[in-house]
Amino acid sequence: MLKNDESVGARSAHTRQVKQWVRELLVDGDAVTVMVGELECAEPGCPPRETVIALLREGGRSEQRKLHRALLEVTRSDVERLLACGDGGGEPGSGAGGPSGA
Numbered sequence: 001m002l003k004n005d006e007s008v009g010a011r012s013a014h015t016r017q018v019k020q021w022v023r024e025l026l027v028d029g030d031a032v033t034v035m036v037g038e039l040e041c042a043e044p045g046c047p048p049r050e051t052v053i054a055l056l057r058e059g060g061r062s063e064q065r066k067l068h069r070a071l072l073e074v075t076r077s078d079v080e081r082l083l084a085c086g087d088g089g090g091e092p093g094s095g096a097g098g099p100s101g102a
């Protein structure tokens with residue numbers, strides 16, 4: 001049980017660290033709300049946990065990216081790759097009805 005306590009502390013510290021990396025790597029990082037969480041993954045061949053990074057941009061656009069890796073194992077280069085490739089991310093044209101007049 002001690003170990004459990006310890007990993008809760010490590011996890012929240014690492015969550016903060018991952019958010020920090022996302023901000024540093026995004027061009028508009030200051031304008032983005034970053035959320036980092038961990039989910040169970042049931043896919044065969046995947047680790048039992050995966051990390052979800054959600055980006056909420058001004059104007060309500062949001063993007064969600066998943067890493068098939070436990071939160072505590074996520075490194076800065078994972079975040080870099082995730083943000084660079086856009087894999088599993090947004091659905092283009094998910095909004096109904098064209099550009100909103102700015």
Ligand SMILES: [Zn+2]
Pocket residue numbers: 041042043046047050068
């Ligand atoms: Zn998975």
